[in-house]
Amino acid sequence: MRVPISWLGEWTDLPEDVTLEHLHAALVKVGLEEEDTHGFALTGPIVVGQVISAEPEPQSNGKTINWCQVDVGEAEPRGIVCGAHNFGPGDKVVVTLPGAVLPGPFPIAARKTYGHVSDGMIASARELGMGDEHDGILRLAELGLDPEVGTDAIALLGLDDAAVEVNVTPDRGYAFSIRGIAREYSHSTGAAFRDPAAAVQAAPVSGYPLAITDDAPIRGRQGCTVFSVRVVRGIDPSRPTPPWMASRLRLAGIRSISLAVDISNYVMLELGVPNHSYDLAKVDEGGLIVRRAKPGEQLETLDGKVRTLDPADLVVADARRPLGLGGVMGGAYSELSDDTTDVLIEAAIWDPVSVARTVRRHKLPSEAAKRNERGVDPRVAELATARVAQLLVELAGGTLDELGVLYDASTPLPAVRLPLDRPAAIVGVPYTRDEVVGTLAMIGATVELDGDVATVTPPSWRPDLVDDVSLIEEIARITGYDRIPAELPIAPAGRGLTRAQRARRRVAQTLAAAGSTEVLAYPFVSDAVAERYEPGAASVRLANALDQQVSLLRRTLLPGLVETAHRNLSRGLTDLALFEIGTVFLPEAGVEYGTDFIPVGAERPGDDTLERLGAGIPPQSRHVGGLFLGDVVPKQPGEAPVAAGLPDALDAVRQVGLALGLDIRVAQGSHPALHPGRTAELRVGETVVGVAGELLPAVALESDLPRVVAVYELDLDALIELSDVDRHATPIGTLPAATQDLSLVVDAAVPAGDVRDAVAEGAGELLEHIRLVDDYRGQGVAEGSKSLTFALRFRAADRTLTAAEATEAKLAGLARAAERFGATLRE
Structure with missing residues (x-):
């Protein structure tokens, strides 16, 4: 504002x-x-001048200038060169004298031009900052002004x-x-306040036909509760807007259009009540109707757009057509024009929820809607039409007609009970009884006392005061927030982060400590991207997307990570290690999500309300994903760079597993957007929890990324469910370990991870660690087979193992692998 x-x-x-x-x-x-x-943004001297003479002088460049003599109230007239031609001798104009500065800034000085010394400048309205239009020199007579020569023009035009x-x-x-x-x-x-509404006298009106119908009220609330109409006849549409009004409107952010329109806007800003003026000659004699729009009905609004209305839209109409969207914007058909002489003025109180929905439905914000959405004083609607009529009579030469109507179905705001000691208990400031009562009276409320309890009726302009807490907030605000002591609350014992929150924080800290940067991508993707990463999968489409080209909610974090990498790479960051922890949306196929149900914002939602809202939300799961490209070790003296790849993604997966106390196993996998043969399926036990791999070169090329881009994605919620996030560290063994290697020959199709699991299971509790160190296929190994070598570490907690004990455990592991996969010991 x-x-x-x-x-x-x-x-x-x-x-x-x-x-x-x-x-x-x-x-x-x-x-x-x-x-x-x-x-x-201008400074003087800027004065009223009168043109004595204006001699046209053609120039060699084809332009004709006027050499003017202008009386500015000094002993001698000033000679001024001017290129405009819409003025002549006798006209009073605005003259900017040397030393003045116009918006820009544009300093004025005496300067030689076109063979003369121009001792100042005759200004246009645009040069003075009064408007964007430039129709030549500003002639004061066009504004209805005839001031003395030499008068300060800045004050005269309200530019001060x-x-x-x-x-x-x-x-x-x-x-x-x-x-x-x-x-x-x-x-x-504490300054005196004079209510502008109290200064308006509303003459009684009658006889204008009006019908209020609402066959689709929202939450049982009627869409229009107050409707005031007045008529002013015989206005002069050619009269200009007074400079004081035009300057105030411009400072308030509203462009001056015409006198009648400016008066309407002026009253809206002054009283806070949006109003609308119609050309009475264009309104059917049967009067106005307030109703819901008919299916398929159309209306051209004042912004020049033809809109197809929704049956939930409130409209002001006559018997023939809709004339405006109630509380939002008027229609072009009945707008005021240069031929309008009789004006119908309307001000109404509209249901804020209905107005807000219409604004969003048609993407049509307006100054009127901004106020109607937040609630308007119902007691002032009649006064607003009276104020508009008063100004049309005073400034436009109109005559007030007795024709009009006032419909008022509004109800007073409900009273609120407030124990007088409650403000002090809630805010922590020792408010006195007189302070509480006096503050509530100051904001316009009516206070009735019954012992230590006040019954407070909020003023008509404060629909936000609905309970004792909102009243207490007003007391704290008016008496001063600086009185509220700054004391940190003491958290009750036993509260803190939940198990899942601790786990997510641990994962984020682990990945960040390992060198990855956390990012936050938009959760929206296009149809093409969704199909690229998960062909044929069901996705949630937003009904009112920020961008219609990316209107689907993501099912995977990978597109966002790729887009983030593309943006950073385009800015010269060639080595990237990124991760994101975010929500993905996994709708069930064939289920329709979303709802038109919107609960009341001022009421605490009940279980039924929450259940209805929850039914419209698709299943959501938190995932963690990452991306690597460029070099993980940069080139440096004596050392070649080390390029990022799949091993880095798998190492990040291992770090996530360590943070959650899980052993995430790797198996051969596939993914539509990842390279065949370079894709890993990630498991915990038999549960698939994610995927890692390198992007298909075609996918990387589409996003202008290098050929090798490694990515991973894990279902974090599933991992947390499987994890022992609160486990304690395992004590470090103090007794010597026994190490042995085991080389097995198995079928080439058998996953190495499965063989490792079988060996570990067979080796038993003495096995402390097992790691695959070699996967050999070649001379000495039969075709179709492979040799897997595992490094084994054995340790006992209570004694030093002998070589025989370690060998026995190793051979038990061999036996289990042989039983399960036909493994043989490599000779």
């Missing part, structure tokens, strides 16, 4: 030397957030004003108005 100083000063007392810094500090004190400052911008939190929609900001400034500083 942008707040011009002069406008704010109408409704609250500001210091004479008020600064933008002071306003920001005062508003931040009551919970608003400082954003920015705005002004017209400035504005502060604050961010308004969603629960405080009343602060999207000068009325609300003035009230907040009053709360902060």
Whole structure:
């Protein structure tokens, strides 16, 4: 919300030397957030001048300039060169004299041009920062002004004003108005507050036909509870917007369009009530109808787009067609034009949920919707139409008609019981009884006391005050957050991270300590990418995706890791070791996910509500994935670089297993996006928990990556379920170990990991460690067979093993491998 100083000063007392810094500090004190400052960025001398003469002089370049003599209130007129031609002798204009600085910055100085010394500049509205249009020189008569020559033009045009911008939190929609900001400034500083709504007199109206129908209310709430209509006839559409109004609107971030439209916007900003003006001649004589849209009905909105309406959209219509989207934006058919003389003014109170859904459905944010979504004061809708009518009479020459209507089905906000000692107990500040009651009265609430309990009725503009906690928050805000003591809470005993949280943190710390960098990728993929990594698998498609080209939720972390690698590689990072711990979405085939059910935001959801929401969410699992490319050991003096590859991915998998106390086994596997023969299936026991391998060269090429890119992905939730994350370290053996090697010949198709498991099982408890050290196929080994050599380490906890005991255990392992796979001892 942008707040011009002069406008704010109408409704609250500001210091004479008020600064933008002071306003920001005062508003931040009551919970608003400082954003920015705005002004017209010009300095004088800039004065009113009157053209005495304007002599056209053709130039050799084909351009004709005017050599002007301009009276600026000095003893002698000034000679000024001007290239515009929309003015003449007698016109009063704005003259920027040497020493002035215009927005840009553009300093003005006397300079020689076209054979003359131009002693200043005659300015256009755009050069003064008053607008983006440039129709030539600004003639003051077009603004309805006839000031004295030499008058300060900056003050005359309201260009000496400035504005502060604050961010308004969603629960405080009343602060999207000068009325609300003035009230907040009053709360902060104690300055007097004058309610602009109280300054409006609403004359009685009657006779205008209006029908309110709502055959599809949301959560049983009627879509429109207040509707006010007034009529002003005989306005002069050619009258200009007064400079003071145009400058305030521009500082507030709204472009000046025409007087009648500017008045509508001005009242919306002043009172916080969106309103809309229709060309009365274009509205059916049968009056207005508020209803839900008909299926397939279309409306061209003021932004020039034709929209197909949804049956849940509220519209303002007449008997022939919809005229606007209720609470969001009016329609082009009935908008005000240069021929409009009779104006129908409307202001209404709309259901915030209905407005919010319409905005998102049509992707149509607006200043009106921004306020209606957050809640508008129902007591001020009638006053808003009266204020618009008043300004149309005063500024546009219109005549107020008695025709109109007021429909009001609103109900007062419910009262809230507040024990007077509860604020102190919740906030930790010893608020007195008078402070509590006085603060609630200050924000506009009605307080009735019954002993030590107050019954508080919130003011009509504060629909966010729904319970005792929200009232207590107001007490803390108004009396000052600086009074709240800074004390760290003491955590109750027995609380901390869950088992799964500890496990995930341990995995992340282990991978980071090993040299990988954690990344966070977007969980969205395109149809082509989803098909590349998991052909034919069911995926969840988002109904309202940020980007329609990537509208599927990921089933795997690999696409995000590849995209992250591509982005980093394009920025010159050629050696990468990445990992991500994130959620993947694994819908069941044939199941429809998602829901139109949206619970009430201000109420605690019950079990039924949570169950309905949960039914619309697909199964989700946390995975951990990683990627390696480039060199894991860079080139250095005396040593060649070591390229990253599948062994690095498998080592990262081993580290994850160690972090969780699991032995993750590797077996030959396959994957649509990974290289055949360079893909490993990862298992814990008989459970498949992931995959590792090198990307297919075609996949790497598509993402402009090197030919060798190693990746892995593990189902972290499954690993945690299988793990003993809380296990203690195994004591280090102090007695000597006995080491032996075992070379076995088996069929080439038998996985080495299965043979290792059989040997370990047969060797028994004395076997402390087993590792495959050689896989030989060639001379001395029969065709179709392979020789596997294992390094074995034996140790006993209570004695020193003899060589015979170690050999006996080794041969037991050989026997088990022979039994299971037909293994023989290599000669």
